[in-house]
Amino acid sequence: MITLNSALIVTAILFSLSLIGLVLNRHNLIVLLMCVELMLLAVNTNFIIFSHFLNDLAGQVFVFFILAVAAAEAAIGLAILILIFRKQKTINVSELNTLKG
Amino acid sequence: MFNFTLILPELFVLCMVCVVMLVDLFVEQRQQVLTYALTQLTLVGAAILTLCIYCIPTTANFSGLTVHDHLGSVLKLAIYITSFFVFLYSRNYFRQQNMGKGEPYLLGLCSILGMMVLVSAHNFLTLYLGLELMSLPIYALTALQRDKEQALEAAIKYFILGALASALLLYGLSMIYGASGSLDITQVANVIGANSTQHPLIFVFGLVFVVAGLAFKIGLVPFHMWLPDVYTGAPNAATLFLAVAPKVAVIGMTIRLLVECLPGLQVQWQELLIVISVLSMILGNFVAIVQTNIKRMLAYSTIAHGGYILLGFIAGTAAGYSAALFYTLAYAIMSLGAFGIITLLSKQGFDVETIEDLQGLNDRNPWLAFMMMLLLFSMAGLPPTIGFFAKLSLIEALVSTHFVWLACIAMLVAVIGVYYYLRVIKVMYFDKPLDNKPFSLAWDAKMAITINGLAILYFGIFPGALITLCQQLFWSGTMLN
Amino acid sequence: MQLLLTAILLPPLLGAILAGIFGTIIGRVASHRVTVLGVLISFICSCIIFKNFILDHQSTQNIIAYTWGTSGAFQFNVGFLIDNLTATMLMVVTSVSLLVHVYSIGYMRGDAGYQRFFSYISLFTFAMLMLITANNFFQLFFGWEAVGLVSYLLIGFWFTREPANFGSLKAFIVNRVSDVGFILGIGGVITLFGTVDFLPVLAQAPKVAASLPTISLFAGTSWSIITVICILLFIGAMGKSAQMPLHIWLPESMEGPTPISALIHAATMVTAGVYMVARLSPLYELSASALTFILVIGATTALFTGILGVVQNDIKRVIAYSTLSQLGYMVAALGASAFAAGIFHLVTHAAFKALLFLAAGSVILALHHEQDMRKMGGLRRYLPLTYSCFLVGALALAAIPPFSGFYSKDAIIEAVHLSTIHGASYAYVALMIGVFVTALYIFRAFFMTFHGSCSANSASQDNIRENGWVIWLPLVILAIASITIGMIVKHADALQLALHAFTSLPFWLAIAGIVTAWFCYVIRPAIPAMLANKFSWLYYILIKKYGFDDFNQIVFVRGTRALAQLLYNYGDQRLIDDGLVNGSGRLIQWISATLKRLQTGYIYNYALAMIIGVLALVLWQMLIA
């Protein structure tokens, strides 16, 4: 029997791992996009856990839509990424700092 | 259960999105005016439809996913009107900067549809979908100037941090869903209201994440960092777009979430907002002082204005919420004009960027300089402009709920704020222009900017109607719960 | 009613805007046409209101036009209070203003600032009308300040002339000083009554006064708040209505064009203080001490400024001191609770003083802007019409029956005589002597100007002739008014009163004044010089105007300058500039620069800030939960 606590703690770890990835990754833009996907995965799992324990389908419906949005988001993110690579020939995060101050 | 009359404006905009898309595919590059005209027509039509159904009493629609009420309608109207002006100001910019044929209009309309969904959302699901539908086109709009490195950098920053914020918001919503067992705003409010003395910690835990997501979208410290970079890097027209209507929509979302859904947690979110608001007002005003880029300066001032808007929520009374809404509308008009003028001044291959670009504007086009002065006065909160009344009503709401110290801080930093606005006025009026050529505008742009500037004055001298409207929205009984 | 009021208030404002902003475009003729038309419209509407209220006895109306703003429980309304007092004032203001507008067409002909002038006087009319129609203190204050502003602009109308600038500055500063009192008074009203509307304030006043609220201004003293408020408000009136010791600006204001002196500094604006006290009469009735204060100030002004008029040589200054003196009479009437008599004198004074000023202006214009009476004389032959008009004005001023001044001044003296408050007997004596002095100085001016030998050089004598109809028509109208107003108002017992005058002391004092003037300036012109020599110390005091100006110059002007210098050197430059302003400026710059450095431009730092932010907030909330 899976318990609510343990499930939520697992997703919390997953969520914090993706946050760490976002903060510590300083070189590859594409990994940042993957971290975003990971974050959404954690959130989705959260919803499914609650949906399961509440016996309520609404959580699953929410996940269904988050998946759709995440796919759309990935498409746009990758498009911007490609533009950046085309223009600057690099996707190094630490070189993207002309805007500051 | 499914009342299609109540979502007529949304349906109309959606149909027109398809029409604009198809028309844009088949018309020639030079007949681009058709796309523009259709876009503006969509906004006008949506406004008319919204007005037609305005008087229908508050109803939850589509099994509670969306709600029809006066708050939503008023916010929608504000969105149409400001967006109408946005497209009017940016029309030339889109053409000159080679930002594609009809794409900006198409993306803009999609974003507006998202805002409409957002402000009348009555369920976490629609709230999230509306938010994403609003944001995704803006990410694209920011990157649409594909040859400009800064625009791309701004777009990816906005995108990644925006996704992070969405994820934080969702994480928070998932906690609230888990604790309350529902996604419906009214039901969640009822669950929380039921045991109002002692909430499970998980609510507070979720609340912080929700507030973080909201604070990101409004652009508040410490979730503000995207804002100056995006405002600066984005093409001027995109900055104009994202500075105005989305702000209104996000404040609408804040009202839905904090005021309608989580009033039971008011004590907690008040504390959070106080910290965020004070930090924002201070940071926004202080950092704006040392900026040389006008868009960046206005971006920091946006952060400060966001802090001011929160003051109304902190007051936590109907008067406070209506003051916050009034401030939001005032801010929308002000930033519309200010960014609008920056967009209008940009020429082919020349974006107005630094404050020096405005040098001697008075010699080149006195009327435009005068309008800009009015707008800046209003942002600084000097009478007799709308900005003054907006600040006044906020302070009043704060003082009447005994947050006098907060009101004092707000006034103090506002005084600091006056400095950088006046600096721009000084540059416009007392410095010699770099380029002596008189600057002329198309008639429609001239008229729009005149209406915009005079609105600042009109609502400053006769604020009664707008204030009353805002107050009525928060009378008990007009809201669904 | 609201429509009628709009028709009274807005045309002068529109006229002012048209003449002021578009004056150069529409030209001189159009400028005076629009402004005269505007004032004519408001005059006609005022007549209607006058008829409704005074003749048909309509009841008081309080109209709230619109709410300008709300602050807490506090509402800022634009509203109008119309009753007999307002109706009378409307009549006075619009009629005098209309005549002065017409007169100015002739007087200002050829002046470079023609359009500007008409714009100003129309604006003045608007402001004055706002002042007298106000139903609350804020609107009153708006009108109060607006008329002050226009007055300041008009005194300095010929801004290239040094005395004009000096005069306007003086008027401005003195009025600011009195405004402090006025604002404090309004503040007192707000704290005590919680509203600024006249009617509620006046209605609550007796109840509030019954509870005897007191305030401790200095340690150990206890004042009645009502008295304090009344005196503070009256200090405002002292500035505007030029009562001692705040009267010093009015003689200087004669540097403005003569029509302005007639309109603003004789007939209308300076009576604003009198109007205000009369409007608040129920409040003043509650404080005997305030009334005593008013009475003493008024009587003193009436006598001592009148004496100064005797030694002036500038024709306009004589009339200016006369205005001061007559304002003193009005204020004394207020002090004696004879508010109706005060307003009556205000009305008659408006007529004959405007007449005197305009007649003097006619003389000045005929002599090509010569104002020194020593260079005039014998003008009777050249300016017969002006001569007779001036005579009518002088007789009215000297209170000779049956001219209008007689009725109003007699009422005042009678009221003061009957008054029993402290200082009433002093006031009575002062006003009595004042009657003699009044007759003396005005007939001195009259005889010096129109009788005796002609001292103007012979070359210019031929050029002296009456001016055009725009000049003399207002004179004639005002002269008729000066003769008749008194009789019209007292129509029932006018004759009886006039006959009674022959047995009363004031009448014979006035006659004595006239005879003295005739003897000293027509029969034996050497006497004044002899007297001046013999009583040179007195003469010196009078020439120095009791030293008010020098005292101000030495104590306030120099003292202020020295203090300012001191504050500037140590307070401003060292403490504020170096310490606070530049210091805080530097601090802000430093903070800004530091905060700016936080914005590194790296996505991961931004994300980090967000994450730290959210975690810190969560932690905080968890710890306090």
Next chain:
Amino acid sequence: MTLLQFIFYVFSALMLLSAVGTIISRNPVHGALFLVVCFVASAGIWLMLQAEFLGLVLVLVYVGAVMTLFLFVVMMLNLDKLPSRAGFKKYWPFGILILLLLVGLMIYVVAPSHLSLASNAIAIPHPADYSNVQALGAVIYTQYVYAFEIAAVILLVAIIAAISLAFHAFHQDTKRQNISKQVQTTAAERLRLVKNMGKE
């Protein structure tokens, strides 16, 4: 520990480890593949939580489409040089701090003393003939049809945005096929006879 719990922990461990792999891998291709593993593992967890349809969709849509897209882009970008892991080495303790903080808070928050749901919520196992797909479908197309339509618009936006951003039409050096010109071509244009001057 029941079998179910054991499987759950195995999947969880797999998911978390591959997540770690995703964020620390230097090669983006490896990262993407780790992410695939992570998705598959979580799909397993979702199945155990009786969200069968979503578990399948995760594999089909995410692994099948989105991750493919990622890999496709990675290949297209042709990143020859692998970046160093300098930042990671320097700041990882900081990351651990974030992890501990958030997880610690989470443990505190969902402790049964603070969350009544944690102690009394018991998931009801569905009967054997229960169809998750059917149940979801029933609500998505009725109760949630409004949201469904909005999601459709979001996907439309994604198409418009991706095309308008990545489409190269405005650049002159793009090589394009002009079909109408291609169809209208004549025989003369197709074939050019060249006289061979070299040898008879």
